Amino acid sequence: MAIIPYAHDSFDAHLPLLIIGAGACGLVAALAAQESGVELAILERDALPRGSTAMSSGFIPAANTRFQHNLGVTDSAEAMAEDIQKKNGFEADPAIVELLATQSGHTIEWLADQHGVPFELVEGFLYPGHRHLRMHATPRRTGEELMGALLNAAEAAGIDILAQARVVDLHVDDTQRVRGVTIERPDGSRESIGCDALILACNGYGGNVELVERYLPTLKHALYYGHEGNQGDALLWGQAMGASTKDLGACQGHGSLATPHQILISWALMMQGGIQVNLNGKRFSNEHGGYSEQAAKVLAQPEQVAWNLFDARIQESAQAFEDYRNAQESGAVRSFATLEEMAAGLGLPLTALQTTFAAMQQHAEEQTPDTFGRHFEPANLLKPPYYAIRVTGALFHTQGGLEVNPTARVLNTHGQALPNLFAAGGAARGVSGSNDSGYLSGNGLLSAVVLGAIAGKSAAELLHLKLSSAALP
Structure with a gap:
């Protein structure tokens, strides 16, 4: 993988716009650009596009949508932007935060109305840091279903996806303009494709052990639960081109991955009254602080594991999540009639477990926070029968990356936009601040989907401007 100096090469083919990566970001960018009449193709390294999106819960936060209005939820872009910034310690670029919050509702409704993505507002609980219900998901509540809907939309729109086409080189001239790419097929053969604009939608560097150790040392031993193709290609290409990078220590971890089953367990269990011991x-x-930073906390425990403990009330509500149902079918969910039975079944010290439950009862009765700052409501205290899932902490995806402006153009180290390079999703600097604690639930797909749409539209506008300029006498 390299940056190849452009020397008026003859490419095997040429397209006005190329997009690297066919996850949610690349697909949405393509849909947005194609609406403007731009000829394009998506280059995807895998035989079947999935990416990290398919491994996620598929939840996208958005403000002021009709899905919220229909359920009586009053929200605003201003409130959403404030929630994002409060969670990240006001470390993110305020212009990008405002942009994503403002455009989120429109993007969700556009995908639903124009491209048939069956969004619903997720009800029943608030994720940490969100003051309103604003998570939008497809009915099965899985990223796999979201990917399926976006792939269907791309097919219906006639968008070309070149699968098994791993981009290995970018061809860049001396003005830092990308002139084309080289792709490699599984058999080792190579082709070159010229372009007038390029969108990097190929996620972050979570699958690159060397980069994780360099930028995320506290998670270097964490299980990586993201797409193996996230090798930091966009980051490395950008750095080689003199692009500005920011917040490379930011990431989304998760403190609730069933082990050894490797099934994501929704943090809704914690938000509805569950605990981890x-x-x-x-x-x-x-446990209400946030599931991203919880990854490192779980990994710091003996054997790098914890038990999610919850009850029948929470177990019933969790049935709405397909991942949870899959965990049940795999045997990850265990049930116990009493606290004593659970202690014996899980190999936990009964006295310590009884003390833990007694402390929660006392804090609920006295309405005082515990030593970690969590409040317990009497109605949400756990009652028998109990349920348990053994979990570990995992790294899902990185949140730092190439710095972009509000049109998703990649910036150089002097703050100037590179001529025709765009980035979104995990390839771009996110809105989660500089570390693992700034991630507000949904930030990853927010950047992928909303910034992806902006990148596609902006690239199309740049190409139309180029055509208009060329037509002038």
Whole structure:
């Protein structure tokens, strides 16, 4: 993988716009650009496009949508932007945060109305840091279903996806304009395709062990639960071109991945009253602080695991999540009639477990926060029968990347936009600040989908401007 100096090469083919990556970001960017009449293709390294999107819950936060209005939820872009910035410690670019919040509702409704993505507002609980219900998802609540809907939309729109086409080189001239790419097929053969604009939608560097150790040392031993193709290609290409990078220590972790089953367990279990205990039967954190930073906290426990503990009320509500149903079918969910039975079944010290539950009861009765700052409501205290899932902490995807402006153009280290290079999703600097604690639920797909749409539209506008300029006498 390299940057190849452009020397008036003759390419095997040419298209006005190329998009690298056929995850949610690349697909949405293509849909947006194609509406403007731009001829394009998506280059995808895999035989079947999935990406990290297919491994996610598929939840996209958006403000002021009709889906919210229909259920009586009053929200605003201003409130959403404030929630994002409050979670990341006001470290993100305020212009990008405002842009994503403002455009989120329009983008969700556009995908639903123009491209048939069957969005619903997720009800029943608030994710940490969100003041309103604003998570939008497809009915099965899976990223796999979201990917299927977007792929169907791309097919209906006649968008070309070149699968098994791994981009290995970018051809760049001395003005930092991308002139084309070289792709490699599984048999080792190579082709070159020229372009007038390029969108990097190929996610971050979570699958690159060397880069994770360099930028995310606290998670270097974490299980990576993202797409193996996320090798940091966009980051490395950008750095070689003199692009500005920001917040490379930011990421989305998750403190609730069933082990050894490797099935994502929704954090809704915690938000509805569940707790996590370590192998000593003790809680070790405020489970309402956020699932991203919880990854490192779980990994710091004995054997790098914890038990999710919850009850029948939460178990029933969790049936709305296909991932949870899959966890049940795989045997990851265990049930116990009493606390004593659970302690014996899980190999936890009974006295410590009883002390943990008694402390929650006391805090609920006295309405006082525990030592971690969590409040317990009497109505949400756990009651028998109990349920348990063994989980570990995992790295899902990185949140830092190439710095972009509000048109998704990649910036150089002097703050100037590169001529025709765009980035979105995991390839671009996100809105999660500089570390693992700034991730607000949904930030990843927010950047992928909303910034992806902006990148596609902006690239189309740039290409139309180029055509208009060429037509002038």
